């Protein structure tokens with residue numbers, strides 16, 4: 001049986017967690033949290049990285065920092081995970097969904113400007129499968145209309161766009177370290193902050209509205225309640241689990257890319273024969289092997305495809321139910337323009353097993369089974 005996902009795990013994690021427990025340092029913002037934050041700051045060049053309890057929470061934090069208010073509109077794709085919209089709906093904002101590009105499944109940057117109204121406050125590009133959205137165009141639109149950009153880079157850790165790390169281009173970026181992502185701490189995430197001026201507010205909101213971070217740095221002699229806030233900091237034990245993977249980040253990335261490339265090479269003849277479609281990585285985008293998906297002819301063929309893999313002990317899954325067609329999406333948001341690709345493309349997409357521990361032999365076997373399906 002080949003599973004769809006196996007959470008990443010590095011053996012060192014047990015030593016690091018044990019250290020936290022033995023030193024009785026298990027709450028937030030301990031040594032491992034600091035090490036993870038510093039690692040991402042160094043690696044991505046962002047001004048500030050703050051570990052959070054999830055990518056969902058990092059996005060909520062960004063929505064608070066961007067001062068999203070009831071009635072504001074936020075432009076995003078409908079083909080995404082619910083968290084992208086939830087964070088803004090919680091602020092009373094209206095998600096305005098626009099169509100995706102069929103090649104990358106990312107928001108179609110050419111459709112964004114038409115969706116802007118006087119209520120629009122932010123654009124939320126989602127870097128699907130760790131392949132960047134067309135950020136130059138998006139940043140240009142945001143600048144001209146004075147909008148914030150919050151990157152949902154949940155899947156984009158270690159990916160780049162024209163040399164820049166995903167999550168560092170917009171005002172804010174959100175990473176996920178859920179167990180299905182490239183690097184994991186079980187549940188967890190991070191907020192990346194581009195501009196110095198937003199750092200202090202972020203630290204305060206993340207720490208229940210207090211200036212405790214400043215206190216810990218010895219910048220003030222007592223801490224107090226200074227703003228609204230919540231608790232978005234993870235336990236240091238979770239950070240310890242993650243840090244063990246960051247020490248091997250490139251190795252993990254390379255293994256994923258090798259698996260991704262093997263899928264691509266092996267399935268290319270089927271693509272050339274017009275049997276299925278493969279992911280596109282535009283020029284200037286370096287991806288992280290987060291996901292390998294194929295696109296079948298239609299929903300019916302996809303159902304048969306997933307069933308065929310299942311019958312051969314290979315787990316394949318699909319996603320997402322477009323948000324604008326879901327009950328909450330209909331209640332809270334609206335789709336701007338025509339849904340040309342969102343529904344059609346999402347219905348024919350199937351994800352193949354992809355994780356650090358997946359072997360090239362297993363990828364070959366999966367590709368054999370896929371070839372059989374088309375015979």
Ligand SMILES: *Cc1c(COP(=O)(O)O)cnc(C)c1O
Pocket residue numbers: 053054055056057080081083084126152154155175176177178187188189
């Ligand atoms: C995984 C994911 C999230 C949510 O991440 P959590 O850490 O589970 O909150 C948000 N957006 C996208 C695109 C994701 O893939």
